[in-house]
Amino acid sequence: MRVRKKKVKAIAVWAVFAFCFITLTGCGSSFEPNEISLVQFIGIDQGKENLLDVSFLIAIPQNLAGENSKGGEGSFLVTVSAPTVFQAMRLANTFVGRRMSLIHAKGIIFSDLAAKSGLIAELLPSLLQYRETRGTAFVAVTEDDPAELLENFVPLLEANPSRYMELLTQNYRYTGYITSSQAQEIYNELKVLGTDSIVTLINLSSEELSKSEKQGDFRSGGSYVAGELPKKGGVEIQAIGGAVLKNGKMIATLNGNETMIANIVRGEFKSSLMALPSPDQKNDIINLEIFYARTPQISVRLSEEGVVIDLHLRFEGNVLGGGTTIDYALKKNRTRLEKEVARSIKKGVEEVVAKSQELKADFLNFGLKGRRLVSTVKDWNDLNWDNLYASAQVNVQVDFVVRRTSTIFKHAPITTDEVGEGEE
Amino acid sequence: MEVSKIGEREAIAYLVTIVIAKVFLAYPAVLVGYAANAAWLVVLLSGLVTLFFINFVTKLVTSFPGKSFPEVCQTILGPYFGLVTACLPILGMLLEESLLLRNFSESMLVVALPETPLSVVMVCFLGACLVAVYLGIENIARASYISFPFTLAAILCITLLSFNAWKPDLLFPILGEGLFPILKAGLIRSSDYLELVNLYIIPFLFYPKQVKRIGQKSVVMVIGVFLVVILTYTMSFPFPVAEEPYLPLYTMARGVYLGHFIQRIEAIFVIFWVFAGLLLLSSGFYVLCIILAQILKLPDYKPLISPLAIITFALAFAPPSLSDVVYLSNYGVREWGWLIYYGIPIILLLVARLRGGDGQNESTQKES
Numbered sequence: 001m002r003v004r005k006k007k008v009k010a011i012a013v014w015a016v017f018a019f020c021f022i023t024l025t026g027c028g029s030s031f032e033p034n035e036i037s038l039v040q041f042i043g044i045d046q047g048k049e050n051l052l053d054v055s056f057l058i059a060i061p062q063n064l065a066g067e068n069s070k071g072g073e074g075s076f077l078v079t080v081s082a083p084t085v086f087q088a089m090r091l092a093n094t095f096v097g098r099r100m101s102l103i104h105a106k107g108i109i110f111s112d113l114a115a116k117s118g119l120i121a122e123l124l125p126s127l128l129q130y131r132e133t134r135g136t137a138f139v140a141v142t143e144d145d146p147a148e149l150l151e152n153f154v155p156l157l158e159a160n161p162s163r164y165m166e167l168l169t170q171n172y173r174y175t176g177y178i179t180s181s182q183a184q185e186i187y188n189e190l191k192v193l194g195t196d197s198i199v200t201l202i203n204l205s206s207e208e209l210s211k212s213e214k215q216g217d218f219r220s221g222g223s224y225v226a227g228e229l230p231k232k233g234g235v236e237i238q239a240i241g242g243a244v245l246k247n248g249k250m251i252a253t254l255n256g257n258e259t260m261i262a263n264i265v266r267g268e269f270k271s272s273l274m275a276l277p278s279p280d281q282k283n284d285i286i287n288l289e290i291f292y293a294r295t296p297q298i299s300v301r302l303s304e305e306g307v308v309i310d311l312h313l314r315f316e317g318n319v320l321g322g323g324t325t326i327d328y329a330l331k332k333n334r335t336r337l338e339k340e341v342a343r344s345i346k347k348g349v350e351e352v353v354a355k356s357q358e359l360k361a362d363f364l365n366f367g368l369k370g371r372r373l374v375s376t377v378k379d380w381n382d383l384n385w386d387n388l389y390a391s392a393q394v395n396v397q398v399d400f401v402v403r404r405t406s407t408i409f410k411h412a413p414i415t416t417d418e419v420g421e422g423e424e
Numbered sequence: 425m426e427v428s429k430i431g432e433r434e435a436i437a438y439l440v441t442i443v444i445a446k447v448f449l450a451y452p453a454v455l456v457g458y459a460a461n462a463a464w465l466v467v468l469l470s471g472l473v474t475l476f477f478i479n480f481v482t483k484l485v486t487s488f489p490g491k492s493f494p495e496v497c498q499t500i501l502g503p504y505f506g507l508v509t510a511c512l513p514i515l516g517m518l519l520e521e522s523l524l525l526r527n528f529s530e531s532m533l534v535v536a537l538p539e540t541p542l543s544v545v546m547v548c549f550l551g552a553c554l555v556a557v558y559l560g561i562e563n564i565a566r567a568s569y570i571s572f573p574f575t576l577a578a579i580l581c582i583t584l585l586s587f588n589a590w591k592p593d594l595l596f597p598i599l600g601e602g603l604f605p606i607l608k609a610g611l612i613r614s615s616d617y618l619e620l621v622n623l624y625i626i627p628f629l630f631y632p633k634q635v636k637r638i639g640q641k642s643v644v645m646v647i648g649v650f651l652v653v654i655l656t657y658t659m660s661f662p663f664p665v666a667e668e669p670y671l672p673l674y675t676m677a678r679g680v681y682l683g684h685f686i687q688r689i690e691a692i693f694v695i696f697w698v699f700a701g702l703l704l705l706s707s708g709f710y711v712l713c714i715i716l717a718q719i720l721k722l723p724d725y726k727p728l729i730s731p732l733a734i735i736t737f738a739l740a741f742a743p744p745s746l747s748d749v750v751y752l753s754n755y756g757v758r759e760w761g762w763l764i765y766y767g768i769p770i771i772l773l774l775v776a777r778l779r780g781g782d783g784q785n786e787s788t789q790k791e792s
Contacts, residue, residue, distance in 0.1 A: 131534060136681040166684070184589075184679055192662040368593035375599045377460050377663070 033061070037098035040075060040162040041153065042085065042127075043146025044119060045111040049081035052119075054088035055147040056080075057161060058096065059104070064160045074159045079147045085123060086130070102132040106162045107169070108183065109150065109202065112143045112243070112250060120199070121248020124187050135184025138169045140200040141243040141250060143227060149204055152236045168239055169200060176260035176272035177222055177240045190248055194367015194385040198242035198262055201253060203227030205238045218285060221275060222256030246361040254352075261352040264313065264345075265364040267295050275322070279340035280333070284323035288341060290315050293401065298369045307392035309366050313345065316403040327411035334402050342400040353394045360390045430565045432634045432641075437572035438565040438707070439642040442619040444649045445704040447579060448697040449527055451616065452657045452672040454754040458609035460663040462600025464654045469610025471647035474617040477766040478639040481624045484769040487776065489632045493625045494718045497768075500776045509772070510719050512764055513625060514712060516757060518732075521708045522739035523753035525549060528701040530746040531671055536694055546740060549705065554733055556706035557713060558726060561629055564706050571699055578696035579649060582673055583656040585680045585689065590659040600663070615762035617646060619704070624769055625711055670750060673697075709736070 043055035056078050063073040078096060082088035089100040108127065110120055120139065127133045142149045155164030172178045178200040189197040203226035210216070210230055225241040242259040244252045254262065263269040271291045278284040293314040300309050319328050319337070328337050356364055367385045374380045405411075413419050430438065455463040488496045498506030529545040537545060556564050599606065623630065623639055630638060657672055660679065669675040674697070677690035710725075713732055717725035743749045 131538065135675075135679050136687065182681075188662050188665050191664045368591065371593055371596035372598075374597045376597050376602045377600055378602065380597050 031099065031101075035098055036101040037096050038104040039089075039100055039102050040104060040106055041150055041165065042102075042105060042108045043079075043111075043142075043150045044085065044108065044114055044123065045146050046113050046117065046119070047081050051083045052085070052088065052114075053079055053081050053147070054085055055150050056089070056092060056100065057150045057153060058100075059160070059162065075153070075161050077147060077151050085127060102130065103134075104162065105133060105137055106165055107138045107140060109140045109142055109146045111146050112141055115141045115199075115243060115245070115250035118247075118249045120186070120245060120250070121190055124183060124190070128183060128187055133183070135182060135187070137183045138165075138200060139181050139183050139186050140169075140202045140239070142202050142204075144204045149202060149237060152204060155235060164235070171239075172200075172263065172268075173270040174272065175240075175256075176263050176269055177256035178259060179242055179263060180268065181242070186245070189245075192367075193380065194362055194370050194389075195365045196361040196363040197245040198254065198259060198363050199245060200239055201226040201241040201243050202237055202239045205229070205231060205236045207232050207236055218277060220257055221273075222258075222260055225253055225255045244356075244359060244361055244363050246359065251361060252355075252359055254355075257348060258352050258355070261345075261348050262364055264292075265296060265298075265311065265349065265352070265366075273320070274317075274341070274344075276341065276344055278322065278326060279336045280326050281323075284326075286322040286328070286337070287320040288402075289318040289320060290341070290400070291317065293399070298366060300366060300369045300373060302373055305393065307370070307388045309369075309392050309394045310397070311349070311394060312397045313349070313399070315341075315345070315398070315400045317341065317400060319402055319405045321406065321408070321411070328402065329405045329408070329410055338400045338402055342398040345400065346396050346398040349396045349398070350394075353396070357390050357392070357394075360386055362386065362389050366392070366394075427560065427628055428562060429631050430562060430629055432631075432638055434565050434569040435630050435634065435638045436642050436645065438568040439620055439622065439638065440645045440649070441568040441572055441575055441700060442622075442704045442707045443617055443642070443646045444575070444579070445700040446616065447650065447653045448671070448673055448693075448700060449531065450670055450672070450750050450754055452654055453667050453669055454750075455609070455613065455616075455654060456658060456663050456666040458601070458613065459606045460600035461595055461658050461666075462598065462606055463658055463663075463666075464595075464651055465600070465606050466609040466613055467647060467650040467654050469606065470613040470616060471643055471650070473611055473614040474620065475640065475643050477614065477762075477770075478620060478623075478643055479636075480766070480769045480773055481621065482636040482639050484773055485624050485627045485630070485635045486632050487773070488627075492628065492718045493715060496624075496772065500772050500779070507719065509768060510715065512768065513621070514715055514719075516761060516764060517708060517712045517715075518736065518739065520753065520757055520761075521705065521712060522736050522742070523749055523757065524701075524705055524708065525553075525736060526740040526743065526749050527746075527753060528698075528705065529740075530749060531674075532698070534670060534746070535674055535690070546737065549702065550733055550737055552702055553705045553709055554729055556702065557710045557729055561626060561707070561710050561714070564703060564710060565629065568703050568707075571696075571703065575696050575700050576649070578693060579653065579673070582677045582680070582689070582693055583652055585682065585686070586656060586660050586676050588682065589661075589679055590656065591662075592659055594659055594662050595655075612759050612762065614766070615758045615760075616650075617643060618758075618761050618765050619707070621765045621769075622707070622711060626714060670746065709733075 038059040039056045040059050041057040045053040047053045057075050058078065059075050078092050080088040080091045082091050092100055128135060153161040153165065155161055158164045169178065172180055179198045181199040186197045186199060189195045205227065209232050226238040229238050229240060240256045242254045243250045244254060260272055269292060271289060274288045274290050275285050278286045293316040297312040298309065300307060326333055328334050353364065356362060366389060370385055371380055374383060412422060415421055455466055459466045491499065494510035497510040500506065501509055525546060529542055529549055532545050533540065533542060620639060620642060623635055657676060658666055660676060674690055674693060677693040680689050681687045713725040713728045716728055743752055
């Protein structure tokens with residue numbers, strides 16, 4: 001009896017092993033990497049032949065491997081007219097041999113026409129519903145043809161356009177000129193009252209500098225919108241500024257500074273470099289690196305006149321110097337600079353707030369704090385935040401403190417005929 | 425059917441693991457459906473309600489030491505009513521097991537194996553589950569004990585690594601759908617802790633003196649885990665969006681993006697998710713077999729494994745779609761389950777009291 005039991009046990013064990021060897025080698029859903037084409041970016045435009053013109057930038061894996069790969073060889077572009085994005089994928093597979101896959105899709109770029117017609121709100125939910133698309137992919141709007149823009153995703157420092165765009169769209173952490181605009185965030189904002197979205201604006205670059213012989217006037221670095229920044233060289237695109245979405249439709253654009261202010265108020269600002277005329281010598285420009293000293297303090301209250309929003313921003317900074325010879329390490333000078341920076345940021349915030357109220361789009365997300373005014377979701381829906389916000393009184397207070405003066409403790413003046421060595 | 429008992433720590437790990445396994449399924453989204461962003465209040469309330477009910481459960485177990493659940497029912501309610509009462513949980517459990525099997529298998533298709541036939545995934549799940557049931561509840565409990573820190577770590581890892589997406593403002597309006605829906609959900613959703621009724625359904629696994637401590641500590645730990653999951657989830661996803669996914673924790677894991685190197689962590693999540701699911705399924709399946717064996721007064725539960733597996737497998741195919749499975753398991757069975765599973769010990773204790781004394785007195789009388 002015992003021998004029989006042992007035999008049965010041995011057979012059972014071998015049967016389990018055999019089952020594992022046969023079945024665990026793969027599954028119905030497995031694909032070899034060389035059987036799939038990895039879409040890196042999707043470009044969506046209003047269709048000419050069908051509802052949509054969908055472009056896919058597809059990776060060429062063998063050209064992405066190794067350090068000797070060159071920019072531009074790592075991917076190729078296909079554009080298909082189709083009624084939906086998924087149909088476009090299947091139609092693309094009528095001439096792309098490998099099965100199209102979105103598991104590595106890093107970004108979705110809509111044309112401004114598509115964005116203005118509300119295609120972001122129409123297509124984003126289904127794209128996120130698809131198991132392959134990730135909420136961490138970025139969403140962007142372009143005022144050019146998305147296919148043409150994707151064609152220009154030719155990085156020079158990386159072979160992989162995907163890595164290039166991943167780095168470029170993360171630059172908001174130290175430029176502030178674009179937003180993070182992840183697909184899941186945009187999707188969430190579409191479904192929540194009191195929040196509107198800003199998506200990154202990416203345009204083609206004209207690659208031209210002004211030929212005028214006259215010296216230009218001071219213009220803040222962030223005052224440009226993508227496509228308008230005078231530059232030459234490098235990748236022929238520009239990612240600066242944002243497109244404001246209201247009810248899923250693009251209604252306006254923001255320049256780099258306005259986008260930075262929006263990031264600041266939304267609490268999504270990390271750091272940036274600021275350049276402004278010195279408070280004492282208006283012709284000289286002073287550079288500062290600014291950070292939050294504290295995250296923005298926003299309180300929203302209801303008064304008889306309507307909604308009152310108190311916004312308190314606290315920054316600290318690092319003076320990087322500039323054309324001025326004034327020593328901002330000295331307390332008396334430092335205080336003047338601090339006041340001037342605070343005044344400049346306050347002015348910027350007030351202008352952006354006015355713009356958002358004019359557009360009736362709460363892209364500064366004050367509505368998130370407004371949710372504290374009520375105790376239930378029903379009350380919140382009944383409050384009609386959009387209307388209240390448009391006429392809200394927004395009180396802005398900005399504090400700025402110079403914490404460091406970079407590597408220099410004291411600024412010795414440059415000697416001239418009038419100023420000797422070490423003289424003030 | 426000699427089963428050795430497990431210690432307090434193992435018992436807590438076992439019970440907590442099988443209760444919290446549901447966070448890997450639609451549980452967070454379902455809870456948000458009841459109270460919107462105030463779902464965390466429902467967790468607290470339902471936990472307190474469960475703590476109240478657990479007192480009756482532990483009282484029942486300590487009053488009838490050494491007796492199986494069907495024996496307790498028959499001792500108190502007599503052979504016929506007792507039999508009917510003992511059979512009641514079986515129906516619910518059979519349905520719950522079938523839905524769980526389908527739910528875990530379907531979710532596997534959603535997450536990782538979209539083109540694998542459902543039946544293949546279900547057979548694999550059920551096969552592994554049957555091996556565990558064959559090996560017995562001690563092994564399941566000890567496997568839970570070993571896997572417990574890893575399961576907890578996986579849950580904490582997913583929830584805490586999503587900190588970039590947290591927006592505490594999304595917890596407002598503080599009362600969500602309102603006070604009444606929260607109170608109602610607090611009572612109804614005490615059924616999310618139903619796996620704790622194993623304390624009285626398989627009392628032979630626990631030392632009677634420890635049952636109260638095991639019950640209370642388990643509830644507190646489960647509340648802690650549920651709170652962390654629900655709070656982080658509702659801070660990451662605003663409530664209209666939070667209601668949408670089949671697998672909220674998986675969605676959270678997909679959203680983790682901490683630079684180039686820490687992303688796509690859901691692959692790790694799937695391992696723990698499947699393991700916790702297997703433990704939950706195995707435990708439920710064992711309980712189903714053992715009660716039926718005790719009711720039928722069989723010397724061993726093992727002959728029941730195959731027939732019950734076939735019934736469970738067949739029943740699992742009854743709902744036409746995954747949405748129906750999620751609806752049935754989370755609203756159909758769970759909304760009423762608490763009445764039956766927490767109601768039984770209360771009724772048994774009440775009848776025992778009315779009939780004059782608890783089980784200990786009775787057994788003492790018999791001995792004398």
